[in-house]
Amino acid sequence: MRLLFEVQGVVHAPLEDVRERMFHDAGESGSHRLVDRDRGVIAYWGDWWYRGEDTLHAHPEGALVVHRVYNIAKQGNWAPCLANKLFIGYRARLEASMRQRVAQLEG
Template identity: 85%
Template sequence: MRLLFEVQGVVHAPLEEVRARMFADAGVSGSHRLVDRAAGVIAHWGDWWYRGEDSLHPHPEGALLVHRVYNIARQGNWAPYLANKLFLGYRARLQASLRERIALLEAQS
């Protein structure tokens, strides 16, 4: 498993409130999904290369939300770069998406 991208941001609300909001509709673990409420982690993955993972951590201003994207390809681990056009602009899209998620989590207070 190779870490490709990591983006993070602070949710300005108490950690336990953010955890409750994040896991409110998370469902349960399954064949392509991990939901670990105790550890504050939600992950999902496909059959080929992708694993996305969200985790919550304590932060002096509230809760730190970290999103990581991993390449989990067992063979041809170079192919996701070609399939995703060398990931051009991917980090910016991840950061924008994270900002939107943080705004939603903060608005629920």
């Protein structure tokens, strides 16, 4: 498993409130999904290369949400770069998505 991207955002709200909002519609763990409310982790993955992982941590200003994207390809781990056009613009989309998520979690 190779980390490709990481973005973070601080939610200015109490950690337990953010945890409740984050896990409200998270569902349960399954064949392509891990939901661990106690550890503050939601992970989801595909059949080929993608694993996305959201984690929740205490922060002096409220709660820290971290989103990581991993390459989990067992073979041809170079191919996701080509399939995703060298990930051009991907980080900017992740950062914009994190800003929207923080605003949503702040309520």
